[in-house]
Every structure is written in structure tokens, then in C-alpha cells.
Amino acid sequence: MADHGHNVRVTINGEAHEGHVEPRLLLSDFIRHEAGLTGTHVGCEHGVCGACTVLLDGAPVRSCLMFAVQADGASVETVESLANGETLHPLQEAFRREHGLQCGYCTPGILMTLKPFLAANPAPSDADIRQALSGHLCRCTGYQQIVAAVRRAAAMLRGEEP
Amino acid sequence: MTTQLIGEPVERREDARLLTGRARFIDDIHLPEMLHAAVLRSPHAKARFTRIDASAALALPGVHAVITHEDLGSANAPMPLLNEDPGFIYPRTHQALAPGQVRFVGEAVALVVADSRYLAEDALDLIEVDYVPEPAAVDLAAAAQPGAPLVHDDTESNVACRTADNTGDIESAFAAADFVLREELRPERGAAQPMETRGVVARYDASLEQLTIWDTTQAPVSARGVIADKLGMAEAAVTVIAPDVGGGFGVKIYLVYPEEVLVPFAARMLDRPVKWIEDRREHFIGSNHERLMVHRIEVAATKDGRILGIKDHFLYDSGAYCPYGPINAQCAQAILPGPYKIPAVHSTYEAVYTNTPTVSPYRGAGQPHGNFVTETAMNHVACALGLDAAEIRRRNLVRPEDCPWDSGRIFQGNTPFIHRDSDYPAQLAKALDALDYEGVKRSQPAEREQGIFRGAGIAFFVEGTGISPYEGVEVRVEPTGHVHVTTGYPSQGQGHHTTLAQVVAETLAVAPEQVVVESGRSDRFAWGVGTFASRSAVVGGSAALGAAKAVRARALDLASDELEVAPEDLVLEDGAVHVKGAPQMAVTLGALAYAANPINTLTSGAEPGLRAADYYRSPDGAIASGVHGAVVVVDVATGMVEIETYVVVHDCGVMINPTIVEGQILGGTAQGIGGAFYEKLRFDDDGQPLVTTFMDYLIPTAMEIPSIEIHHMESRCSLNPLGVKGVGEGGAIPAAAAFAGAVEDALEPFGATVRAVPLDPPAILALIEGRAES
Numbered sequence: 001m002a003d004h005g006h007n008v009r010v011t012i013n014g015e016a017h018e019g020h021v022e023p024r025l026l027l028s029d030f031i032r033h034e035a036g037l038t039g040t041h042v043g044c045e046h047g048v049c050g051a052c053t054v055l056l057d058g059a060p061v062r063s064c065l066m067f068a069v070q071a072d073g074a075s076v077e078t079v080e081s082l083a084n085g086e087t088l089h090p091l092q093e094a095f096r097r098e099h100g101l102q103c104g105y106c107t108p109g110i111l112m113t114l115k116p117f118l119a120a121n122p123a124p125s126d127a128d129i130r131q132a133l134s135g136h137l138c139r140c141t142g143y144q145q146i147v148a149a150v151r152r153a154a155a156m157l158r159g160e161e162p
Numbered sequence: 163m164t165t166q167l168i169g170e171p172v173e174r175r176e177d178a179r180l181l182t183g184r185a186r187f188i189d190d191i192h193l194p195e196m197l198h199a200a201v202l203r204s205p206h207a208k209a210r211f212t213r214i215d216a217s218a219a220l221a222l223p224g225v226h227a228v229i230t231h232e233d234l235g236s237a238n239a240p241m242p243l244l245n246e247d248p249g250f251i252y253p254r255t256h257q258a259l260a261p262g263q264v265r266f267v268g269e270a271v272a273l274v275v276a277d278s279r280y281l282a283e284d285a286l287d288l289i290e291v292d293y294v295p296e297p298a299a300v301d302l303a304a305a306a307q308p309g310a311p312l313v314h315d316d317t318e319s320n321v322a323c324r325t326a327d328n329t330g331d332i333e334s335a336f337a338a339a340d341f342v343l344r345e346e347l348r349p350e351r352g353a354a355q356p357m358e359t360r361g362v363v364a365r366y367d368a369s370l371e372q373l374t375i376w377d378t379t380q381a382p383v384s385a386r387g388v389i390a391d392k393l394g395m396a397e398a399a400v401t402v403i404a405p406d407v408g409g410g411f412g413v414k415i416y417l418v419y420p421e422e423v424l425v426p427f428a429a430r431m432l433d434r435p436v437k438w439i440e441d442r443r444e445h446f447i448g449s450n451h452e453r454l455m456v457h458r459i460e461v462a463a464t465k466d467g468r469i470l471g472i473k474d475h476f477l478y479d480s481g482a483y484c485p486y487g488p489i490n491a492q493c494a495q496a497i498l499p500g501p502y503k504i505p506a507v508h509s510t511y512e513a514v515y516t517n518t519p520t521v522s523p524y525r526g527a528g529q530p531h532g533n534f535v536t537e538t539a540m541n542h543v544a545c546a547l548g549l550d551a552a553e554i555r556r557r558n559l560v561r562p563e564d565c566p567w568d569s570g571r572i573f574q575g576n577t578p579f580i581h582r583d584s585d586y587p588a589q590l591a592k593a594l595d596a597l598d599y600e601g602v603k604r605s606q607p608a609e610r611e612q613g614i615f616r617g618a619g620i621a622f623f624v625e626g627t628g629i630s631p632y633e634g635v636e637v638r639v640e641p642t643g644h645v646h647v648t649t650g651y652p653s654q655g656q657g658h659h660t661t662l663a664q665v666v667a668e669t670l671a672v673a674p675e676q677v678v679v680e681s682g683r684s685d686r687f688a689w690g691v692g693t694f695a696s697r698s699a700v701v702g703g704s705a706a707l708g709a710a711k712a713v714r715a716r717a718l719d720l721a722s723d724e725l726e727v728a729p730e731d732l733v734l735e736d737g738a739v740h741v742k743g744a745p746q747m748a749v750t751l752g753a754l755a756y757a758a759n760p761i762n763t764l765t766s767g768a769e770p771g772l773r774a775a776d777y778y779r780s781p782d783g784a785i786a787s788g789v790h791g792a793v794v795v796v797d798v799a800t801g802m803v804e805i806e807t808y809v810v811v812h813d814c815g816v817m818i819n820p821t822i823v824e825g826q827i828l829g830g831t832a833q834g835i836g837g838a839f840y841e842k843l844r845f846d847d848d849g850q851p852l853v854t855t856f857m858d859y860l861i862p863t864a865m866e867i868p869s870i871e872i873h874h875m876e877s878r879c880s881l882n883p884l885g886v887k888g889v890g891e892g893g894a895i896p897a898a899a900a901f902a903g904a905v906e907d908a909l910e911p912f913g914a915t916v917r918a919v920p921l922d923p924p925a926i927l928a929l930i931e932g933r934a935e936s
Contacts, residue, residue, distance in 0.1 A: 024280065038190035039183015041408070043357045044442040048856035051357055079183040092181040096173055099821045102829060103655025104180030105187065105357045105408030126869075133864035137856065139357050139409050140655050142832030142893075143864040145825060 008072040012037060013081040021068050028052045030068035031078060039079040039108050043137070050136035053109035054078050060113045079108035082115070090156035091115065091149075100149030102140035110136050110146065118154055126151070167668040168884070171821040174660045175674075176653070185406040188361035188378050193435035196363075197226055199425055200282035201438070202272040202289055203448060204264035207298035207517035207849025208311065211262060211291045214272060219285035224277040226432055228289065229424065231259040237392045237427050244417055245487030247513075249325030252317045255485040256520065258392070258420040258427075264293070265313055265482035266519050267851055268447025270420040275428050275436055298517035298849040302454055302479045306514045313482055313515035322484050323513040327495050329570035330506030335471025339462035343543050348918040349531045349898065351454035351479065351843045352836075354524040355861060356654070358408025359440035360449060362421050364429035374401045375426050378408075380415035381692025383650040385422060386684045392423045393430065397688075400426075404682035410654035411833070412523040413449050415694055417485070446854040451843055452490065452524035454479040457535045462506075463543050467554040471506035474498060474535065478528075480513045481520035488513035489574060490521065490528030493626070496573040497532040501586045501622045501787060502540075502558040503567070517849045525833055525894040527574065527695065529625060534919060537621040537899035541906060542915065550603075551903060552594055552620060559586040559622075574695060575629030577783040583877045583887075584787045586622065589811045592873050593620060593789040596809040602793055610911055615798055616806070617910065619903025620791045621896035627786050627814075627888025628700025628881075632779035633690035635702060637666055637709040639717070639772040641759070643737060643752030645670060645677045650690035651702055652682025656826070656890065658698055661818045662706050665884070669710035670717075672737045672751065689777065696888025699818060700784050704882045708776030716772060720754045784879045786887035788812030790831070790900035796908045798930050801923030803839065803905060805868040812892055813875040816885035823889050824872055830893020832867045838898035838919050839866070860922075905929075 005020040010030065017035040025034075026045075031054065032038050043051035045064045052063040055077035063076075082089035088096065091111050101107045110133065117132045118124070124132070129150045133143060155161040179185045216228035231238050241255040260269050272289060276282035299305035299313055305320045313320050336342065363376040373395060379385045382402040390400040407414065421438050429436040440448065457476040463469050478491035491511040499507050526533075544554040560567045560581045571579040594600070602618040609616055635649045647666050653659065659679040667674040680686050690702075718729040721739035725732070725747055732739050740748035755772040764770055793807040810827055817823045840860035844852040853859045878885035902916040905926065914929040921929075 022280065032189070033192070036192070037183070038187075039185075041187065041358070042189070043359075044856050046442065046855055046857070049357060079181075083182045088178070088181060095181055096177040099174065099825050101177060101180055101655075102657070102825055103356070103358070103407065103409040104176070104185060105655075107180060108183055111181070130864040135863075137357060137861050137863065139355060139411070139833065139861065140829045141825060142828035142830075142870065143867050144828045144869055147864065147869075 006069050008068050010071045011075040013077060023067060023069050025068045026064055027066040027068045027071050028063035031063060031076065037078050037080050041105050041108055043106065048137065049106065050113065051106045051109040053112045055112055055116065058116065060116060079111055082111060091153045094153035094156060095149040098145050098149035098152055100141065100146045106136060106138045114150060118157055122154060122158055124154060165668065167664040167674060168818050169816065170819065172660055172664055172674065172819055174657045175663065176657060176659055187358055187406045187408055188363060188376055189439045191363045191376050191405065193365055196435040196437055197275050197277065197432065198279040198282050199273055199275050199428060199436050199438040200279060200286050201270050201421065201444065201448065202274065202286050204260065204267055204269040204271055206264055206293055206295045207267050207300065209264050209293040209295045211293050213292045215290040216272065218288040219274060222281065222285050222288060224281045225274060225285045227275045227428060229273040229428060231261040234258060234427065236394060237423055239392065241485050242388060242417060243487065244485055245489050247323050247325055247487040247492065249323045251324065252314060252322050254314050254322065254483055256483040258423040266517050267849055268519055270448065273424045273428060275432060300517055300845050300847060300849045302456060302477050302514055302516060305516045306477050306512060313517055320515040321512050322480055322515050323488050324510065326510040327571065328508040330471065332471050332473060332506040332508040335506040336462045339470055340465040341463050341546060343461040343539060343546060345459060345542065345917060347457045347459060347535045347538055349453055349455055349534045350918060350920060351451055352841045353451045353843060354411035354413035355859065356409025356411055356413065359442060359445040360414060360419065361439040362425040363435065363437045364426035365435040366430040366433060368433055372399055373426055373430060374403065376403050376405050377422055378414050379404055380410045380652065380654060380694055381417065382652055382682050383684050383688050384691050385418050388418045389422060389426060393426060401685045404652035407652065407654040410693065411525045412527065412694060414654065415692055416450060416522060443854045447519060447851055450522040451481060451519050452521055453531065453837065455494065455531045459535055459539055461539050461543055463547065465547060467544065467547055467549045467557050469502060469504050469558050472498060472504055474509040476511050478511050478513045479516055479521055481516060481518050483520045484513060486522045490523055493528035493574050494532035496571040496579055496626065497529045497624065498536055499569050499571065500533065500536045501560055501624050503560050503564065518845060523694065525830060526891045529891065529895045530834065530837065530898055533621065533623055533895050534899045537896065538902055538916060541903050552590065552599060555622060556587065556590060561587060573626035573629065573783065575783065577626055577629045579626060580782060581785060583815065583879050584813050585877065586787065589787065589789045589813065589875060592875065593791045593809055593811045596871060596873060597791040597793060597807060615796045615908040616793065617904045617906065617908025618791065618793050619900045619907055620789055621899035621903060622789050623787060623892055623896035625696065625786045625888065625892045625895055626783050627696035628780045628784035629695050629697055630779050631691045632777050633702040633705055634687065634775055634777040635705040635709050636687060636775040637706065637713050637773060639713060639751050639755040641752050641756040643676060643750060645672055647677060647679045647706065648687040649681045649702055650687045651693045651698055654693065656698065657822045661699060661703065661822060664818055665703055665706045666710045669707060670714055670751065671734045676737065696890035699886045700780055700882055700888050701778050703818060703884050703886060705776045705778035707883055708778060709774045712774035712776060713772060716774065717751060717754050720757055720772065721749050724749050724757060780882055782881050784815065784881055784887040786814045786889060786892050788892055790896040792900045792904040794904040794908055796905060796926060801926035803926065808868045808870045810870055810893065811873040811875060813877050814889040814892065815877060815879040815887040817874065817876060818886065826889045827872055827893040828870055830891060831870055831897050832862060834894040834897020835867060835901060836862045838901035838921065840920055840922055842920050
């Protein structure tokens with residue numbers, strides 16, 4: 001059979017990942033099944049739920065709505081990049097303290113949206129936080145404890161809380 | 163000192179893995195040589211076929227097998243009937259693959275196994291099936307009529323089951339009534355839609371003749387039994403493991419879905435590991451639904467608002483099969499009188515087959531439906547009698563001094579519905595106060611003159627929790643000093659490992675970090691049933707407490723021998739037993755565990771180990787209760803509703819972990835609001851599903867769900883040793899009624915009467931314009 005593969009090289013969390021992939025391979029599948037980074041989750045594969053959100057050259061994208069070949073040469077950050085060894089990122093720490101997750105399936109995507117959000121909005125209002133979360137579906141929490149977690153993470157990142 | 167852990171907001175032990183991407187969900191499992199499966203699903207709501215031509219699919223390089231019903235043999239025997247119902251006329255259960263006839267769009271017809279999921283889906287397109295479509299029964303009311311197209315040809319009617327539950331003297335009740343309300347109420351069809359879909363991974367180890375199945379099930383122990391039976395294997399040769407599971411809410415327990423048989427069957431046949439991951443469209447059509455019922459209710463009342471009797475005849479859409487029995491209808495029926503003293507309740511349900519996906523429980527299991535019916539009817543009776551909606555409730559509530567008060571109803575698990583250990587009037591007072599109910603009412607006339615349509619709604623709930631069957635927990639102290647806790651029921655995000663560790667660590671006076679919890683693996687603990695019906699804390703928690711207490715007693719006995727001191731002079735603290743008043747005379751639990759395993763001196767017949775298992779069943783369950791209150795503002799130009807205030811007053815007894823309790827309430831309420839406001843599954847007249855994406859099925863986001871104010875009323879449950887009542891579903895149960903009541907109150911100037919949920923903007927505009935179906 002003819003080879004329809006393309007060589008792609010994507011830097012994920014600072015590490016180069018190369019693959020020879022079909023053009024139809026989704027970026028989410030490349031990250032999860034080629035690079036083996038399964039922290040990024042897939043919830044709908046039609047761009048609504050936000051579970052698969054990663055940072056592509058610093059901006060949040062739905063990795064289920066991109067092909068891996070479109071990310072050739074790009075730099076991707078996933079949830080695995082957040083913690084520093086055993087030390088959780090302030091966002092992760094705040095989610096744990098505020099019970100901002102239950103099943104945890106939607107959480108990685110939410111964290112990846114929030115990282116640049118808090119960088120750009122260090123002191124967001126609850127309305128700002130809810131707007132930022134509105135691209136994500138969570139079926140467990142009802143969002144309230146997520147909002148509290150984002151508030152706490154913002155304070156931690158501002159150095160106002162340990 | 164013994165540290166108190168029960169009742170503390172302990173941070174969850176589950177979270178670090180989930181937050182860092184180290185958790186292992188079903189699709190995170192990669193096995194060497196693994197193949198990937200895809201399911202061919204029926205495109206017709208009803209059709210016959212005689213031939214499946216898979217030759218082109220099999221010719222595709224990388225395709226390893228196409229499995230049809232003819233390949234399955236006895237593995238395709240009908241699935242078990244899980245609940246008998248006294249009113250069953252035609253019990254019918256599904257099969258793994260449709261044998262020549264399909265009954266809903268989405269029913270499994272064949273399984274393709276290939277090198278990748280992409281290839282497997284390519285192959286689906288190459289399979290030809292000679293379907294001959296037939297007329298389908300889609301609309302619930304029409305399907306129940308004589309002469310409707312039959313879902314099952316070997317029946318004379320689509321009515322699968324007709325069951326009455328009659329309490330009290332209904333004739334006298336209606337004869338004494340000053341007023342009778344008669345109407346039809348219709349909670350619509352929805353679905354749980356956890357963020358992770360279903361999935362199965364299976365590996366057959368031919369050298370050991372062992373089958374291992376990773377499965378997103380809520381009931382791995384029960385699933386093992388069904389799968390072993392279908393595959394003709396010993397249960398001892400089958401292990402079912404529920405890995406990290408991304409939400410369940412009821413849809414992930416079915417015993418079993420076709421793929422739970424097909425994937426292990428394929429793995430054994432091909433001697434290769436096989437993975438199947440459901441995609442979201444498949445989840446909309448291949449996994450179960452819930453909700454649609456049509457209730458024709460009559461309520462007899464005195465002119466001062468006493469409810470004397472309720473008659474309810476309702477249709478319940480069972481979908482194409484009924485393997486659960488009509489359990490949702492049974493729960494809806496049991497819960498009809500709610501927290502009210504209603505002397506006579508006569509109800510009958512008819513479970514009706516339709517050519518739509520099978521219906522099974524989703525968070526609340528029919529209780530949201532029964533609750534919507536009763537609470538909405540209360541509002542309508544109040545309106546007709548010129549009474550306030552809160553006042554009519556107050557006049558009918560079961561009061562603490564009445565308890566225990568037997569409603570006469572029988573709930574799921576054959577549990578009698580007896581009110582006790584709660585104070586409904588106090589709950590109502592708290593909710594009205596938190597809502598500023600009187601203030602909202604006082605402001606309405608002036609606001610309406612300004613074109614502001616604000617309304618308040620309240621809805622009680624009582625929930626049957628902690629029901630049968632039993633669950634079990636084993637607690638074992640290791641010589642390392644760690645405490646190993648195992649149970650059969652798995653978690654889908656509820657934080658069971660944290661709460662079980664709290665119960666065991668407090669009882670054994672060890673640090674929670676010393677406690678290792680494992681659940682949902684049939685090779686670790688294979689008794690009990692699974693996670694459903696708000697019962698894990700009640701049933702599993704009580705078993706954990708019983709097992710830990712037995713271990714504590716055994717530790718004191720062993721220490722008594724070791725220290726030569728009577729057990730009553732010993733105390734267990736900080737992981738060690740020591741003599742009262744002489745803490746230097748101590749022996750650690752780890753040392754006692756070592757001593758409990760005397761390998762050279764064990765007396766025959768004695769049991770080694772510092773361990774105990776306990777099994778707990780609560781014959782009377784545990785009734786949780788509460789009130790939801792909402793204040794909404796309706797934009798009468800657009801039909802949009804803003805929820806300004808949402809209050810939950812609830813009583814789940816002792817809270818093992820208040821933070822986790824609040825998470826359950828907030829999440830359940832959000833799901834309830836979704837079902838009240840946005841979420842509806844629609845079909846066309848031929849049974850084609852019109853809602854198969856999240857663009858059509860509108861799960862609320864952080865923009866739609868308001869900040870919710872929770873008030874705990876912690877009345878200890880007298881029926882179990884922990885004093886707990888279940889809390890998993892209570893949030894979801896009354897949300898629709900509270901929301902509908904608030905909308906109706908806001909639209910009172912338009913004479914709006916809510917008779918169905920969800921109330922999306924078009925439905926609300928119809929209410930305003932008086933176009934709503936009567």
C-alpha cells in the first residue's frame with residue numbers, strides 16, 4: 001500500500017517527539033498514543049467539551065480539532081508540564097485544596113486553559129473566571145469549587161497565599 | 163490521642179494523580195500487541211437483516227476480524243434480567259449483537275478489530291448489511307396504544323410491564339375532596355453524559371488461561387459474573403478491573419453492555435489484547451438514556467390545602483429493552499408522596515417499549531421524575547386554592563413528632579419508605595429564610611409594573627439511599643504497619659478512597675497516610691455489587707467501620723497477650739496499643755500484625771492475620787431529604803432565564819467529609835439544572851436521533867450554573883452505625899421542580915402553567931404566549 005505518512009516533529013513539554021503519521025491523525029491522538037502522554041483527555045472529539053485542551057506555542061487549543069501534521073514544528077505544553085517533580089503547580093495545589101475536581105477527567109484541559117488566563121489576568125473576578133471556564137464542560141462539580149480553586153490559585157500566584 | 167477524621171474536610175488522596183496527568187483512565191491503558199475495535203451500529207430504528215457481508219472489510223490490510231452474531235454462539239445469549247417486577251408482561255433483554263433484527267439506531271450489529279481505531283472505523287464503512295426497514299414505535303404515548311408497531315414481534319403490545327402500588331383508601335379521599343387537580347406532567351428524555359465515555363480493554367493470557375478486562379463499569383464484581391457466564395469461563399479465570407473512571411452517574415452500570423462481552427471475546431479469539439473506546443456520538447446512541455415519562459395525575463385536596471389523595475397513572479419509556487426492570491418507574495412511584503402526609507396514594511405505571519436506546523437509571527433513577535410530578539402538582543393545587551406554595555407544603559409535611567412515619571410505599575431494593583431522623587418543617591424554614599422568599603414575594607407587584615419578572619420556587623426532596631444489596635470491606639493490618647483496605651465497589655470521582663480511609667484510620671487510630679485503599683478490582687475483593695443509588699457511604703462505609711472495629715478488638719486481644727494486661731486496661735492510639743497510664747508499655751499495630759501470623763505455631767483452624775471483613779446491608783435504607791429554592795428572573799422577550807439565587811438545604815446525616823458532600827450536592831444540582839433547563843434528547847418520527855453531539859445536547863457551563871448556597875442539617879441516621887444517609891443523587895432530584903416552580907411564579911401574570919421540563923427559551927416563550935401544550 002502506498003505510504004501516506006508524513007514526518008512530524010513536535011516539541012512537547014520541551015522534549016522533541018517525532019513520528020511518521022497519517023495526515024488524518026489528530027493532534028490529541030499523537031500526544032496520547034504516539035508520544036504516550038495520556039494526561040490530555042478526549043471527551044467529545046468535536047471541540048465542545050475542552051478536555052483535550054493543550055497549549056500550542058503558548059495559546060490554548062483543542063487538540064482534537066487539529067491534525068498532528070498541523071503542529072509540525074510547534075511547541076506543545078500539556079498537563080504533565082505543570083508540576084515540578086512532586087511539587088504541584090499553584091493551580092494544581094489550589095484545585096486539590098478547594099475540591100475543584102471529582103473524577104478528574106476534564107481537569108487537565110481546564111488547567112491548560114487557566115495557566116495563560118491567570119498569566120494575563122492575575123486578579124480575575126468570579127465573572128471573569130466563569131467566562132474563562134465557559135469553554136469547558138465538567139459534569140461532576142457544578143463548577144463552583146473550580147471557581148474557588150481559580151480564585152485561590154490567582155492569590156497563590158500573586159504571592160498572597162502560601 | 164485519637165485523631166478525629168470522620169466529619170473533617172480531609173483533602174482527597176485521589177487528587178495528586180488526577181491533577182498531574184498520572185491517573186490511568188481506560189484509554190490510557192496500552193498493552194503490547196494491542197488491537198483496536200470499533201462497533202458497527204444500526205442506522206435504523208427497526209429493521210430486519212439476513213446477511214452481513216464483511217468481505218471487503220476483511221480484505222482491508224490491518225483488519226483482523228469482523229465478528230457478527232453468528233460468530234458468538236452462546237456468548238450471544240440474552241443478558242440477565244436484573245430486577246423482577248410483579249407487573250412484568252413481556253420482559254425482554256438485549257443481546258451482545260443483534261441477531262437478524264435491530265430495535266434502535268445505535269444497536270450493535272458487528273465488531274471490527276484492526277491495527278488501529280482509524281482502520282477499524284474505515285472497515286465499518288465497508289460492511290454491507292441487507293437491512294429491510296420496518297415501521298418503528300418512537301413516540302411514547304403512541305407506542306403504548308393498541309395497534310402500534312411492535313418493538314418485539316413476539317409480543318402483542320409494547321406495554322412491557324404494568325404495576326400498581328396502592329396505599330390507603332383512595333375512594334374516600336376523593337369523595338371528601340373540595341378540589342381535584344387533574345393534569346398531565348412530562349419530564350423529558352435526557353442522559354448522564356459523563357465526560358469520559360465508556361471503554362473496555364481485554365487481554366487473554368493463553369499460558370495462564372486467564373482473562374483480564376479493564377472496564378469503565380460501576381460494578382466490576384457483578385460484570386465479572388455476567389462476562390464469565392457469557393464466555394463459558396470460570397469466574398476464577400476472569401478478572402474485571404475498573405480503572406480510574408471519568409464519571410458514571412448510572413450510565414456505566416448495565417450488566418452488561420455489548421462491548422463488555424464482545425471485546426474480551428475478540429481478545430480470546432485473536433489471542434491479542436483488544437481495546438474499544440466509545441466515541442461521543444456512540445455514547446449518545448449506544449449507551450443508555452433516561453428520563454421520559456408521562457404522568458396523568460389527580461390530586462384530591464381540601465379547600466385549606468390538605469392533600470387527601472393522589473392518583474397517578476404514568477407511562478415510562480423503557481427504550482428497546484428492559485433488562486433493569488422498570489426500576490426508574492418503580493422509584494418514581496415510591497417517591498410520589500414525598501415528605502408529605504398523604505393518606506391515600508394509588509399509582510400505576512406502564513413501562514413501554516419504543517424503538518429508541520434502552521433506558522436505565524441516571525442520577526436519581528426516576529426520583530427526579532416523581533419529584534417533579536409531586537412538587538409541581540403541589541404548586542398547582544396551591545395556585546388553584548389561592549394558597550402560597552410554601553404554605554401548602556408546610557400544612558402537609560410529616561413532622562418530627564410523627565416519626566417514624568410509614569408512607570406505605572416500597573422503594574428500590576424492597577426498601578420500605580419510612581420517614582425518620584429529619585425535620586422537614588425546619589428545612590423549609592431555613593430555605594425560605596435563605597432565599598428571602600417573603601422579600602421576593604413582596605417585591606413582585608412593583609417589579610412586574612416595571613416589566614421585571616422575578617419568581618421564587620421551592621421543592622422538597624426525599625431520597626431513598628443506602629438501599630440493598632449489601633457491600634463488603636476487608637481491613638488488614640500489615641506487619642509494615644500499613645492498613646490495607648479493599649472493597650468491590652469502584653469510584654467514578656466520588657472520593658471513596660479518601661472517605662474509606664477516614665473511617666478506617668479514625669477507628670484504628672492510625673494516620674490516614676498509613677491506609678492503602680483499593681477498590682473495583684475483582685481480584686482483590688469480589689463480594690458486593692457496585693456503586694449506585696447513593697449507597698456507598700451508607701453500605702460500604704458501615705462495612706468499613708464494622709471491619710475496622712473488629713480489627714481493633716482483635717488488636718486489643720493480641721496486645722493483651724503480648725503485654726500481659728487485660729484488654730480493658732489497654733488503649734489504641736497513634737498506631738499502637740499501650741497500657742492506660744503507662745504509654746511506654748506499648749506494642750505497635752505492625753508488630754501485632756506480625757504476631758498474628760505465627761507461621762510455626764498457628765493452631766489448626768485458627769485464622770492468621772490482623773484482619774477482618776464485614777458485610778453490611780441496610781434493610782430500611784436511609785432516607786435523605788432537603789429543600790431546593792431558586793429565585794429566577796425571566797426575560798419575557800427572549801425566554802432566557804437567569805438564576806439569581808439558588809439555595810440547597812439538605813440533611814444527609816453525619817457527613818464523613820463535608821467538602822466531598824458539598825461537591826456531590828453542587829454537581830448533582832448542576833445536572834438537575836441541566837435537565838430542567840437545556841438537556842433533551844430528540845428523535846424524528848422514524849426514530850433517528852436528532853441529538854448526537856454536545857452542540858445539540860446542551861450541558862450547562864460555568865456561565866449557566868449559578869453559585870449555590872448550601873445549608874447542612876446534620877440529623878444522625880438511626881439505622882446505621884455511622885449515622886450517614888446517602889448524598890450522591892439528592893442534588894439532582896428536586897432541581898427541575900424548583901426551577902420550574904420559580905419560572906412559573908415569575909410568569910404568573912401570564913397565567914403560565916408548567917407541565918414539562920426542560921424549560922428552554924422556546925418552551926418559556928410558549929408559556930408566555932399561552933402556547934404550551936395542555
